[in-house]
Amino acid sequence: MKWTLNPVLAWRRTQGRFRDPLFVFQMGKVGSTTHEETLEARYRYYHLHDREDFYAKYEPYRVGRRAKRVEYFDIITATRDPLARKVSCFFQNLAVTRTTPDAAVYPFCFDSEDAARNAGMDELTARFHAWDEGIAEATEWFDRHFEPATGIRIYDHGFDPEKGWQIFREGKWRVLVLRFEDIEKNHLDAINEFVVGRYGESSRVERLWPANLSSRKWYFDLMKDFLQEIQFSATDIEAAYGTPYARYFYTEQELATMRSRWRKSPATIAAEDRNPPGRHR
Numbered sequence: 164m165k166w167t168l169n170p171v172l173a174w175r176r177t178q179g180r181f182r183d184p185l186f187v188f189q190m191g192k193v194g195s196t197t198h199e200e201t202l203e204a205r206y207r208y209y210h211l212h213d214r215e216d217f218y219a220k221y222e223p224y225r226v227g228r229r230a231k232r233v234e235y236f237d238i239i240t241a242t243r244d245p246l247a248r249k250v251s252c253f254f255q256n257l258a259v260t261r262t263t264p265d266a267a268v269y270p271f272c273f274d275s276e277d278a279a280r281n282a283g284m285d286e287l288t289a290r291f292h293a294w295d296e297g298i299a300e301a302t303e304w305f306d307r308h309f310e311p312a313t314g315i316r317i318y319d320h321g322f323d324p325e326k327g328w329q330i331f332r333e334g335k336w337r338v339l340v341l342r343f344e345d346i347e348k349n350h351l352d353a354i355n356e357f358v359v360g361r362y363g364e365s366s367r368v369e370r371l372w373p374a375n376l377s378s379r380k381w382y383f384d385l386m387k388d389f390l391q392e393i394q395f396s397a398t399d400i401e402a403a404y405g406t407p408y409a410r411y412f413y414t415e416q417e418l419a420t421m422r423s424r425w426r427k428s429p430a431t432i433a434a435e436d437r438n439p440p441g442r443h444r
Contacts, residue, residue, distance in 0.1 A: 165378060175197055182205075182206055182207060182234055182362070183207075183224070183233055183237070183352065184206060184208060184209055184220075184224060184237075185202060185205075185206035185207070185208040185211050185236075185237045185238075185239065186208070186217065186220070186221065186236065186237065186238045186239075187199050187202075187208055187209065187210045187211065187238075187239050188209075188211045188212075188217055188238050188239070188240055188308075188309065188312070188313075188416055189211075189212065189239070189240045189241045190212060190213050190241075190243075190248070190253040190300060190301060190304040190308075191252055191255070192243065192248050192252045192255060192343075193241040193243045193248065193341075193343045194241055194243075194341070194343050194346050194350070195210060195212075195241065196210070197346065197350075197371055197372065197373050198239055198241075198341075198354070200372040200373075201354065201368055201370075201371050201372045202239075202354065202358070202368070205358055205362070205368070206237075206407065211358055212308075213308050214307070214308040214309075214312040217308070217312040217313075218312060220310075221236075224236065227312075228246075232337075233237075234335075235332065235334075235335050235336055235337045236335060236336060236337070237336075237337050237338075237339070237357070237361070238313065238336055238337070238338045238339070239338075239339045239354075239357070239444075240305075240317075240338065240339070240340055240341070241340070241341040241342065241343055242301075242311060242340070242341070242342050242343065242408070242412045243301060243342070243343035243344070244344065244403075244413075244421050245298045245301035245302050245402075245403040245406075245408075245409065246298065246395060246399070246400070246403045246421070246425050248300075248301045248343075249291075249294075249297035249298055249300075249301070249391070250291075250386070250389075250390070250433075251296065251377065252300070252387045253271065253291050253294065253297065254377070254380070254385070254389075255380075256268075256269040256271075256272055256274075256380045257271070257272065257273060257279045257382055257440070258272065258273045258274070258275055258276045258278065258279045258382075259272060259273070259275065260276065267277075269294070270293075270294065271290035271291065271293065271294050276381055276382075277427050279382070279385070280385060284389065284392050287390070288320065288344075288392055288393060289391075291393065298399065298402050298403050299402075300408065301403075301408065302403065302406040302408040303408070304403070304408075305317045305318070305408065308366065313336055314333075314334065315333050315334070315336060315338065315370075317340070318407060318411050319410075320333070320340075322340060322411055322412060324342075324412060324413050324414045325414065326349075327341075327342050327344075327345040327348065327349050328340060328341050328342065328345065328349055328350070328353040328427060330353075330356065330357055330360070337357075337361075339353060339354070339357045341353060342412060346371070347371075350371060350428045351368065351370065351371055354368055355367050355368055395425045399425075400422055400425060400426065402420045402422060404422055427440075
């Protein structure tokens with residue numbers, strides 16, 4: 164970890180151990196590892212993707228909160244274009260490794276990286292399209308995980324897509340909502356407002372620490388080839404963008420652009436994808 168090599172960051176990290184925790188509670192592949200790496204010197208943090216893990220980590224604090232009378236806890240959550248996220252998540256979990264689950268969790272998963280590399284593009288696209296949950300993992304995540312875990316209905320808080328991020332309070336929570344697509348545009352400013360608002364100027368973050376980048380992964384070249392072949396049906400596009408999730412977090416113009424992007428020829432999609440914002444996949 165970078166903070167162990169920097170005495171200033173190490174001191175801040177030690178100080179953060181005595182603060183109430185930050186829950187980085189987000190669906191996977193929305194920049195959560197970058198957020199975690201950026202804030203690790205500020206907070207005791209937990210990086211969580213589903214409600215069961217959230218319950219397990221939060222319960223001791225929930226009980227302790229009543230004794231300490233802590234006013235609130237902090238959560239950072241985030242969104243992403245559902246089709247772009249499906250592609251990213253597919254490749255993140257394409258083969259069994261030390262850090263990825265087996266096929267019982269992701270049925271498209273290959274037994275090894277070599278098996279995935281040698282499978283052929285027809286096999287990859289067939290497995291991708293057979294993964295029916297890939298779009299709903301994004302569009303239904305707040306209903307399946309965030310609301311049951313926190314009691315917060317995210318859609319009741321008037322998110323402004325033009326601004327692209329939001330901080331709000333409800334009950335025992337203070338929540339920062341970000342959009343993956345804006346990671347280089349406003350995440351640093353949003354995180355600073357969130358952190359400084361609680362702990363003062365000494366907690367200001369100087370930069371984002373990019374992490375979990377697809378450009379550094381074993382599958383990066385394979386994914387580029389895949390994007391030259393993949394095509395989405397009108398049904399897939401509607402399942403992604405005709406949802407309360409999509410209409411809440413993105414403007415009509417942004418949704419039109421997303422629809423247009425995935426309706427284009429695969430080669431055009433691949434050309435556009437060579438320089439995504441930060442490549443924080």
